[in-house]
Amino acid sequence: MPTYIPHTDQELASMLAFLGLSSVEELFSVVPEALRLQRGLELASGAGEPDVLAHMDDLAQANRARADRLICFAGGGAYDHETPSVTRALAGRSEFVTSYTPYQPEVAQGVLQAIFEYQTMVARLAGLPIANASLYDGGSAAVEAVNLGVAATGRATVWVSGGIHPHWRTMLTTFAAGTGHQIRTIPLQDGITRWPDTWDSGEPPGVVLVGYPNYLGCLENLEQARALCDETGALLVVAADPVAAGLLRSAGEWGADVVVGEGQAFGTALSFGGPYLGLFACARAHLRRLPGRLVGETVDVEGRRAYVTTLRAREQDIRREKASSNVCTNQTLMAVTAAIQLGWLGTSGLAEVARRCAQATRYTRQALLAVDGITAYADAPVVREFAISLPIPAETMIERMADAGFLAGIPLDESFDGGRQALLVAVTERRTRDEIDAYVTAMAKAVR
């Protein structure tokens, strides 16, 4: 049996003797006898590394939807982007992987400086001055942004665009059970949010949440959303796609007060959904309500540049029940990964990846819409993702396409009109013309 415990039997005996104990069991004398487990755990005995790996590989082999087997056209917040060897190698360095939260800055400058660089990159992507050190994922960042917005405006009514990721909308409702926020979903029309002309139900919204581009890939009218917020005094929270930001005006430029997003696209594998990266940026006015950790630059006693977590009084370990967020552990390793990946991309690379996604998306969409039976789900302009309507259930389409060697996309869910017969398709810079042509041919066959 393998063990990660170094002690020899002799050492164990010697240590027990030092404590004046005669058996290991006596260490647990403080645990009432009646509560103790009177049997061994009903789990298999320990296995050696080869057996563990064989079992885990059996499980891995049972997944057909691997991006190295089925060519990936799925998105919806999780994308098959290029991750170079250099990002994997650096992000896998064990100093980053096996360290704890940087509570002792004298021996944590590596992680602290990497987070500082990450914060700078996220702030620039968002077009806002402040970014935190990460949150769990895009959905949790949206929940935190709504909490911040309600606290800032003192109004608990939240207008959420129907173009926000459906899972995130469910999360907002789930957490509203505790906070008491009133979540109202504003429906889409032709792929973009149809904001009400007036608010009819008493209180105006305290927070407005909209995607850019939204879940369907469509470009929302942020000018209109900003005007709505100016009129009502609500905070504008934009869920922005950070890759599309390489081509688009930043959400901050459009007047967002808070920008959130899913940062998986920057060097983190698809991973069946986690660990991912919650991006969070805000205007300076909201600094004191910023959720999670923030790294700032300072100096050490010799005047050398140094980094440290700062404005700590906001956080749960100090502010306890008055803290605006309970987050402690975050996704630092994914934030460091994103900083490395964005360093690899650089100014020209981010623009290039966004442009390539847009070119491939346009090419694929045009070819699919020429197929008999496939129509556009929405007509609004798209950048890197789009939805199509099918004459058959999307799930059937996905099964058929898997047999042809493709992960065709993901189905829209029931929260969208006609969602069960609509497919969300994402085309990244990793797709070639040959792959796309083969995909379109297979779709044309499968749709019949």
Added chain:
Amino acid sequence: MTLSTEASPIGSAPGGKATSAPLLGGATEPTLFELSHAGRRSWSFRTSGIPEVPVHELVPEAHRRADPLPLPEVSERDLVAHFTRLSHRQFSVDLGAYPLGSCTMKYNPKVCDTVASLPGLASVHPGAPASLTQGWLELLVELEDALCEITGMAAATLQPAAGAAGELTGLLLMRAWHDEHGSTRTKVIIPDSAHGTNPASVTLGGYQVVTVPSDGRGCVDMDALRSVLDDDVAGIMLTNPNTLGLFEEDIAAIASAVHEVGGLLYYDGANLNAILGVVRPGDMGFDIVHMNLHKTFATPHGGGGPGAGPVAVSQRLVDFLPGPRPVRTDPAGGDPRYAWATPERSIGRVHSWHGNTLVLARALAYILANGGDGLRQVAETAVLNANWIRQRLSGTYDVPFDRPCMHEVVLSAQTLKETYGVRALDVAKRLLEEGFHAPTVYFPLIVDEALMIEPTETESPQTLLALAESLERIAYEASTHPEGWMAEYPHRTPVRRVDEARAARTLIPTDDDRP
């Protein structure tokens, strides 16, 4: 005070220290932005062959960015050098012992890294249907079953991404349970020794925090608890062993008292490492349990995350779990199949997808490697190591609650402070230069000058000895050097003590704010 020179029964060896790691000097590493040189690049993409159109046909003008977003422009070689140098300015478990109390910084087995990089796990899209992801669903069900056996619970959600997310999930389950039973309750009880995430989560769960004090033995004061229990109490959150490293011996009485008023018991799994295979939260009477897989099940902390905080519940709460959940369906006569199912009265969803799944895969590999018997040895050895440290240092540092501890021990520098002006913080900073990470300091809040040490089971007796000798030397130095001498430490770390007040006052949170 004298420095102990007594020969140790376990012999002496310079284990566990990181002081042999080369420090190439005290220079500052420039930021990646400072290393940037216009026009330099690293990236390359696949040759696509896609016919292209002008950009104005791709994006309507009003939406188009005027200028490219500025990012560092560096060669791959410079990128590697920068982040490698940063990594050399970082302490880690792989480098040396990390006795950070409450954080369970045990060794992270490398086999789990291999698991997390298997293409059949790492390259699977989370939106793919169950029919194409049977391996992942089976993996999750297998992990859930193991976690339920370890905690003595009926079912679990694997969605919460970290401990605090698990806490809030648990509180929402508590709320859903009471709602279902037409009971509006407003209070949740937590002990004064609780982690800060507990009260913060209680507030987000829509409850008011009622704090109960600890008694003279470091456990929940039963009289104080009884005095706040009424039918307005939704539940209690407990860590057991508690944050003092002590087992709450009255847990059965606490459970029945809370259940008697209709409340539920929430188990904060931060300290689960102490009791694996010995005693189970379910058998203690807990209704809701979160686990920190990044502590107990050895998944690496990643410099502050990712973690994973699954929440297991007793039978009566299963229908409220977040969904969709992976479940096994056994078609008559066929092989098991796996599907997603959302419980009937589910509270909803607490993660964008299915949880921090690659972290979950690592945890399953760790459980398989150890097995049921191995996990019990983990707890035994963790408790043995902590008690050895307690016993060894009890003449050198104050031991506020001097009785057998579980997996961690809380010492205090109170006497050192009063006698020599040396604080817990000074001890921590001095220890860094000994090649060890510092213990947790000033927590739990109810102990003055707290030094919370959690050696974990993966540190050898030689490392424990080296750690103890370092802490003894520090106490000796406190007695033999002028006041203020230790406050100068550390000297040889990549930076020395940093000006935290200045960081908050001048606030430079990005490279763009630098003067």
